[in-house]
Amino acid sequence: MGTKPKILLVDDEPLVLDSLREIVSREDKYQIELAENGTVALSKALQEDYCVIITDLMLRDITGIELLKSLKTRTPETQVIMVSGKGTIDFAVEAMKMGAFDFLTKPYSPPHLLQILERARAYYESLVENKQLKGELRRLKKNYDIIGTHPKVERIRDIIENIAPSDSTALIQGKSGTGKELVARAIHNRSLRADGPFQAVNCGVFAETLIENELFGHEKGAYTGAVQRTIGRIEAAAGGTLFLDEIDTMPISSQVKLLRVLEEHTFQRIGGTKSIFVDFRLIAATNVNLKEAVAQRQFRDDLFYRLNVITITLPEMCERLSDVPLLVSHFMERYKGRSKVQAVSPDALDLLLRYPWPGNVRELVNAIEYAMVMAKGTHIMPADLPENILGRSSEQQQNRESMSLRDTEKDLIVKTLRDCRGNKHLAAKILRIPRSTLYSKLQKHGIYMDTHVETGVVPQDMHGDAERFAVQN
Ligand SMILES: Nc1ncnc2c1ncn2[C@@H]1O[C@H](COP(=O)(O)OP(=O)(O)OP(=O)(O)O)[C@@H](O)[C@H]1O
Numbered sequence: 061m062g063t064k065p066k067i068l069l070v071d072d073e074p075l076v077l078d079s080l081r082e083i084v085s086r087e088d089k090y091q092i093e094l095a096e097n098g099t100v101a102l103s104k105a106l107q108e109d110y111c112v113i114i115t116d117l118m119l120r121d122i123t124g125i126e127l128l129k130s131l132k133t134r135t136p137e138t139q140v141i142m143v144s145g146k147g148t149i150d151f152a153v154e155a156m157k158m159g160a161f162d163f164l165t166k167p168y169s170p171p172h173l174l175q176i177l178e179r180a181r182a183y184y185e186s187l188v189e190n191k192q193l194k195g196e197l198r199r200l201k202k203n204y205d206i207i208g209t210h211p212k213v214e215r216i217r218d219i220i221e222n223i224a225p226s227d228s229t230a231l232i233q234g235k236s237g238t239g240k241e242l243v244a245r246a247i248h249n250r251s252l253r254a255d256g257p258f259q260a261v262n263c264g265v266f267a268e269t270l271i272e273n274e275l276f277g278h279e280k281g282a283y284t285g286a287v288q289r290t291i292g293r294i295e296a297a298a299g300g301t302l303f304l305d306e307i308d309t310m311p312i313s314s315q316v317k318l319l320r321v322l323e324e325h326t327f328q329r330i331g332g333t334k335s336i337f338v339d340f341r342l343i344a345a346t347n348v349n350l351k352e353a354v355a356q357r358q359f360r361d362d363l364f365y366r367l368n369v370i371t372i373t374l375p376e377m378c379e380r381l382s383d384v385p386l387l388v389s390h391f392m393e394r395y396k397g398r399s400k401v402q403a404v405s406p407d408a409l410d411l412l413l414r415y416p417w418p419g420n421v422r423e424l425v426n427a428i429e430y431a432m433v434m435a436k437g438t439h440i441m442p443a444d445l446p447e448n449i450l451g452r453s454s455e456q457q458q459n460r461e462s463m464s465l466r467d468t469e470k471d472l473i474v475k476t477l478r479d480c481r482g483n484k485h486l487a488a489k490i491l492r493i494p495r496s497t498l499y500s501k502l503q504k505h506g507i508y509m510d511t512h513v514e515t516g517v518v519p520q521d522m523h524g525d526a527e528r529f530a531v532q533n
Pocket residue numbers: 205206207208234235236237238239240241242243347390421422425
């Protein structure tokens with residue numbers, strides 16, 4: 061199972077090439093291929109994906125610099141490590157400018173070479189991963205603004221697709237920052253009212269006496285200071301959607317009036333006597349459990365049942381950590397105009413995957429914006445992340461670890477693989493184990509990947525690594 065990363069070693073001195081092969085093969089991590097000159101190296105690199113190429117700078121047929129140039133244009137992700145004899149410092153500088161990963165001067169120590177090789181491999185993987193994420197994002201964005209491939213997110217997209225054209229009232233529940241307004245807008249944009257207005261009102265920001273004014277509007281002279289007729293948000297939403305956020309904060313007296321509007325499709329402006337017909341769709345949102353609010357008599361049960369026709373419950377970020385890399389890529393695209401950052405370093409991504417995200421997607425958006433401003437290079441490094449993400453070893457992670465200690469390792473692996481749609485690379489990252497360890501655990505627990513088993517767990521291919529999987533009993 062699993063293929064080792066491919067490394068190409070290039071030198072036209074057979075003895076040197078052989079000793080290089082011997083050093084690299086000390087760690088049984090790589091699949092090694094050899095090229096006896098630059099031309100062979102180039103033709104091999106065009107046919108195979110090498111993660112790292114180690115080449116001598118002074119080849120007889122083409123110079124290492126020429127080889128580097130060709131490689132960078134044809135296989136930009138492949139990392140090139142240059143090796144040279146003494147007195148070639150000018151070439152070394154040029155090579156680094158041209159995008160060589162690193163430079164070694166003979167004689168070098170084998171552990172040093174292996175260390176650089178390992179860093180180059182990790183860098184290659186981060187570039188490939190970023191490229192794949194960008195591709196996946198393009199696919200998702202073609203028809204959606206709600207990013208994520210976690211099954212819970214897929215399900216929400218399905219619900220939106222189904223209910224959007226129906227005109228039914230919808231209630232969106234979810235903790236702060238989970239994307240409630242985004243979902244409300246997605247429903248509106250896919251509804252028959254998409255060309256009509258989308259009016260968003262956060263009930264939580266209005267004092268008790270002002271919310272009705274905001275919703276219903278008023279006639280001239282309705283109260284002191286009402287110098288002219290003002291239409292409210294309900295009227296402004298005619299032909300479109302009214303989104304009432306934090307509906308749980310609405311005073312009971314206003315709830316009664318809202319219910320009447322929903323049932324009769326008419327309302328009166330404050331101080332008015334005329335009933336005005338209005339046609340809008342209501343989408344409400346809350347970050348509390350409305351059913352409990354009803355039990356505590358803080359929310360009217362009749363309005364609750366009217367709203368609760370279709371309820372969409374949004375997952376917290378910690379329930380869908382497998383979506384972190386995709387969301388990070390998405391937000392990096394959003395802020396790319398302000399920064400030269402192109403990718404996230406593996407260490408920074410690791411921290412982002414370990415953080416519990418109490419502020420959910422909104423906190424992730426803010427963290428990426430912050431990191432893009434702070435980053436000095438082309439990669440977001442751990443030090444560029446906000447303090448709380450850097451310093452915190454998450455409770456979530458501790459839970460994960462103690463669970464795996466408690467013999468639930470198998471469940472955890474299957475669940476994580478499902479969350480990651482079979483993407484073993486990502487699953488290993490979330491579980492914080494090397495990929496090779498994941499492979500051996502898959503074998504140990506009899507979890508096997510089989511493209512022919514119809515489990516219905518992995519509906520679509522992701523990163524070309526998403527085979528269907530099943531558990532052998
Ligand atoms: N699945 C997602 N894909 C892409 N962006 C998302 C997703 N979920 C949330 N966001 C982004 O996260 C931010 C917060 O989302 P939103 O305002 O919809 O959350 P909310 O639940 O309404 O938050 P609050 O409870 O604080 O009002 C927005 O910038 C939104 O675009």
